[in-house]
Amino acid sequence: MNDPAQLARDLRHHYLFAALSEGQRARILAHVHIRGFNAAELLFSQGDPAHAFFVLQSGAVKLYRVSADGQEKVMRLIRPGQSFAESVMFMDDPRYPVHCTGIENGALISIECRAFVELLKESFDTSRAVMAKMAQRIQAHWDEIEALTLQNSRYRVVHYLLTLIPEGSRGAITVTLPARKIVIAAQLAVTPETLSRTLRTLSDEELIEVHEDVVRIPDVGRLQKHLH
Amino acid sequence: MNDPAQLARDLRHHYLFAALSEGQRARILAHVHIRGFNAAELLFSQGDPAHAFFVLQSGAVKLYRVSADGQEKVMRLIRPGQSFAESVMFMDDPRYPVHCTGIENGALISIECRAFVELLKESFDTSRAVMAKMAQRIQAHWDEIEALTLQNSRYRVVHYLLTLIPEGSRGAITVTLPARKIVIAAQLAVTPETLSRTLRTLSDEELIEVHEDVVRIPDVGRLQKHLH
DNA sequence: GGACGGCCTTGATACATATCAAGCTTGCGG
DNA sequence: CCGCAAGCTTGATATGTATCAAGGCCGTCC
Numbered sequence A, B: 001m002n003d004p005a006q007l008a009r010d011l012r013h014h015y016l017f018a019a020l021s022e023g024q025r026a027r028i029l030a031h032v033h034i035r036g037f038n039a040a041e042l043l044f045s046q047g048d049p050a051h052a053f054f055v056l057q058s059g060a061v062k063l064y065r066v067s068a069d070g071q072e073k074v075m076r077l078i079r080p081g082q083s084f085a086e087s088v089m090f091m092d093d094p095r096y097p098v099h100c101t102g103i104e105n106g107a108l109i110s111i112e113c114r115a116f117v118e119l120l121k122e123s124f125d126t127s128r129a130v131m132a133k134m135a136q137r138i139q140a141h142w143d144e145i146e147a148l149t150l151q152n153s154r155y156r157v158v159h160y161l162l163t164l165i166p167e168g169s170r171g172a173i174t175v176t177l178p179a180r181k182i183v184i185a186a187q188l189a190v191t192p193e194t195l196s197r198t199l200r201t202l203s204d205e206e207l208i209e210v211h212e213d214v215v216r217i218p219d220v221g222r223l224q225k226h227l228h
Numbered sequence C: 001g002g003a004c005g006g007c008c009t010t011g012a013t014a015c016a017t018a019t020c021a022a023g024c025t026t027g028c029g030g
Numbered sequence D: 001c002c003g004c005a006a007g008c009t010t011g012a013t014a015t016g017t018a019t020c021a022a023g024g025c026c027g028t029c030c
Helices: A004-012 A022-029 A086-090 A113-122 A124-150 A153-164 A181-188 A192-204 A220-225 B004-012 B022-029 B086-090 B113-122 B124-150 B153-164 B181-188 B192-204 B220-225
Strands: A032-037 A042-044 A052-066 A072-078 A099-112 A173-176 A209-211 A214-217 B032-037 B042-044 B052-066 B072-078 B099-112 B173-176 B209-211 B214-217
Touching: A004 A022, A004 A032, A004 A099, A022 A113, A032 A052, A052 A086, A052 A113, A052 A181, A052 B124, A072 A181, A072 B124, A086 A113, A086 A124, A086 B124, A099 A113, A113 A124, A113 B124, A124 A153, A124 B052, A124 B072, A124 B086, A124 B113, A124 B124, A153 A181, A153 A192, A153 A214, A153 A220, A181 A192, A192 A209, B004 B022, B004 B032, B004 B099, B022 B113, B032 B052, B052 B086, B052 B113, B052 B181, B072 B181, B086 B113, B086 B124, B099 B113, B113 B124, B124 B153, B153 B181, B153 B192, B153 B214, B153 B220, B181 B192, B192 B209
Parallel strands: none
Antiparallel strands: A032 A099, A042 A099, A052 A072, A052 A099, A173 A214, A209 A214, B032 B099, B042 B099, B052 B072, B052 B099, B173 B214, B209 B214
């Protein structure tokens, strides 16, 4: 897992590195590190000075904020292959804007901001890839703000389930929840109780069947129509 | 207002154009256009194909989404000098992710995406400026998502008032609301009634004084302490 | 193997904010 | 000058979701 050659192979097809030449890739690898982490391990805190951004190699982490009274809002759930905190590359006083904690044992790849920005100067295609990714995130944020303000908790739960299914699925499909329900609830900005009740209601309406963390959707089209 | 030389002067110090050479600036100006608009005029709709992004020259516009039952959420209120929709430059199927409508008569500068991306290829400093701006927006979105999920309406109103005052102000200060209260309420994701009641409560507590669209804050520090 | 502590569910209740409704003010058009 | 629509405020009521509370299940640790 800590093998540099393996790491190079892992990153070769990642959007952040795909457009680089062999030489560039070799150069940046000197500034790429990997570390293991455990479930529940705090990886960084909101406000910490930020000199690197990340790609998750394995396991899972959550990015979240906490209110004064301890309530938690999960901003993103990160799964292997996903990158996060690229934005800190472009800040004047770079600090992580969220907390990051492991939710499953895994390994995290860190990329030094300064070195990667140097690469961006040389590789417009990489810059464009970064900008495209940031544009996607902005879109996703707007969708989330809309869901939080214009839609109710049922909509958010249904919508979330639909995001878990592969692109363009029809008919019956089974998905596995990517984290414990408490974490999913914190991502959807509802209490665990409300999530539980919403899933029960959807089950009673025979729109879904829930067994532990496995959700069967007998008819994707019908569920979509129930987005309210 | 439609004078190209004036337009060139307007844009020279804008972050999107500041890093360009004279030649580059001249070239992009052929792909920059300006148009007037009226209050309440629809400038584009969510889902429209997008070939340009914008800088507001004068007046004001709102970027917003609408729910199935007609409820409106203002995503951003744009004032002169501010740019918006830069993200569409980097989309595969570029479409505006929000509606845009004038709220005061004004003029809008549009910049053709294709031409600007060509410039980005040549000017890393401009690319970096765009990326920095996108990073700022992502930060702002996270702050907004936090405010919507972890904080109540009173917090959002107080926080909003504090964003209106100049950086680092202390003591007494007077601000003018940048739009009608209905629009502000739609931005804060509360009803006009709730906004009205919240402002009244704050007045009763002598944290603010409201006269029409002018808000006097006798003690900024005291208001900040009341963020809850 | 038993006890403890999370996680999840379900029920009862509380509360923040929306909704509905009415009245006031202001600006504009006839 | 009057009437009317739009914006804003204030009051009464409704409602969605949180909170509080209890119980069941399961995995882990002594």
